[in-house]
Structure formats: C-alpha cells, structure tokens
Amino acid sequence: MISVIPLRAPAIDIHLNARWQQNGLTVAGGNQQGKEINQLSYPWGLYVDDDQTIYVADKHNDRIVEWKWGATSGQVVAGGNEQGRGDHQLHDPRDVIVEKERDSLIICDYSNRRVVRWPRRNGISGEKIISDINCWGLTMDENGFLYVVDYGNAEVRRYRRGESQGTVVAGGNGYGDRLDQLYIPQCVFVDRDHSVYVSEWDNHRVMKWMEGAKQGIVVAGGQGEGNGLTQLSYPRGVVVDQLGTVYVADTRNDRIMRWPKGATQGSVILGGNGAGGRSNQLYGPISLSFDRHGNLYVVEYENHRVQKFNIDSNK
Helix, strand or coil: CCCCCCCCCCCCCCCCCCCECCCCEEEEECCCECCCCCCECCEEEEEECCCCCEEEEEHHHCEEEEECCCCCCCEEEEECCCCCCCCCCCCCEEEEEEEHHHCEEEEEEHHHCEEEEEECCCCCCCEEEEECCCEEEEEECCCCCEEEEEHHHCEEEEECCCCCCCEEEEECCCECCCCCCECCEEEEEECCCCCEEEEECCCCEEEEECCCCCCCEEEEECCCECCCCCCECCEEEEEECCCCCEEEEEHHHCEEEEECCCCCCCEEEEECCCECCCCCCECCEEEEEECCCCCEEEEECCCCEEEEECECCCC
8 A cells, every 4th residue: 555644755743843963964976976876967856765765866867776775876776778768768857756556666757758657676668657748746645646747838737547648736827927827847745635735946936736726825935036034046846744844945045944834934944054065065955855754855956966864853
C-alpha cells in the first residue's frame, strides 16, 4: 500500500517553532560539477525514500541517481546513456518520485516532453506514460493518482490510473497573475485533502487550490519579487506539513522559508546567509523533501549537491 503520508512530507508533527541545525551535511554530490558517479551536474528534483535513500534528477547528466544513506557516491538507476529520445535515455530530467506499488520511478523527462515510468531495480529502459507535456514537477496521492505540472500550459493536471489526458486541477486559464491563473508553475505538492499547492516562478508566490476549486489562494509570497519576509524571489520547491505549514525553496534569495497556515509573512529557517558553498549557505536551492523524521533535504542547483539539515531535537 502507498503511504497515507503525502510525498515529501514528514511523518511526524512538526512544531511551529521547530528549528533545524544550520550547518547542512552533504548527502549527494558536493564534489564540484561533473559526470562521475560521486558528482552531480545541475541537479533538480529530489525524492527521499523511507530508509533515507535519495533519488536525484541529475539534470545535465541526463540521469536519475540513487544515493544510499551514508554513501560517498551514487548509482545510476535511470538514463545515463547520453541525452536522447530512446526508451533507454533521458533528456534534461526535472523531477522523480518512487511509485512503491510498482517499485518504479516516475520521471519528468522534460526535453523529451514526456513522463516515463522506469523500473527502480535493474531497469534498462523506461515506458512512456504521458506524452506531449512540458513536465516540470510531479507528485502522487494515496490513490495512485499522478499530478503533473505542465508549465507550457500553465496548469497542473491529475491523471487517474490509465488516463492519458488527465484533468486540470490548478490553472488552465493561460499565463497570468489572477487567482485562477498560474505563471510558469514549478513544483507541486498534494496534501491529504487533495489540495494542490503549486509554486509559481514569475508570480513569486505559492498557491493552494482546494479540491474542485476554480481558483487558488495565496499561501506564501504574492507581494512581488523581493527578499522581505512577505516576499519570495523565484520560488520553486514546496512541501506542506501536517499542520498546513508551507515550506518553500526561495531560490533567488538562497534561503528556505516557512509560512504557517494563514500567515501573511514567513520566516527564514535555512540559508539566508548569502549565496555560497559553506555548510550554512545555500546557492540556488531548488527542491525540497522531508524524511520521515522531519529532517529537511535541499537540492542546490548551483552547488551541485544535496544537503541534509537535521531537525533540532531540543526544540
């Protein structure tokens, strides 16, 4: 059975005043940009499994890499056969999740304009499950329904099992900044109530679309681009905990922000110390995931690494 905990969310309740250790631990990459098995090249999407195994969409290397907990190098589990359109290839992958029922990976194969399913173990090729889509991010709910960000059409679509067309569940009304529109949507998160949260690159906000809603509500940002506590600058990764607190990768501000449910401003929980490669700095944070214990994982696009920030058990 698929866990009832939403993908990328923590299994534990996280207190509104919870803190994370400010010095991160590199758990994937971090050996400069490259194509060796201990390197990443502009990593993008992230999935953390129950045993803290990490799957990374290694964008410029056209591969998905699995990093076991504590490993000093990864293992290619999809792609890695140069870029191309073949069933054994990926081109510019942007996101990856694990579909546990089938023991498979589902991958946004962005430049091939498709979503593919790839066996998680010893897979040598993938199968196309959605075609002709500008896939930027994806997730899955407890029913096995797939939610895909189609940034080209400024919408999020939900695909029930076996569907090829899907249903629009956010956006779909052209590019814009109205509450019924999205502008370059990036990442998607779906909670237990099937509310869809989507980050918008050019609207500098995160929107929540309740199930069946015709428009969304702003739950983070939406006050123009900036680095104030009411603002975001080109946000991407978004995760929501069981209290409805929204966590956002505030990409151009090189920080991770937390927005409690109903809040009009957020707080900086990680980074915010300028762009850089030190353990307390972030540079291009782009994707987020919690593990079961509430530790936070951050993909840094510009540092070619994944950092793990342990939750402070004293808080």
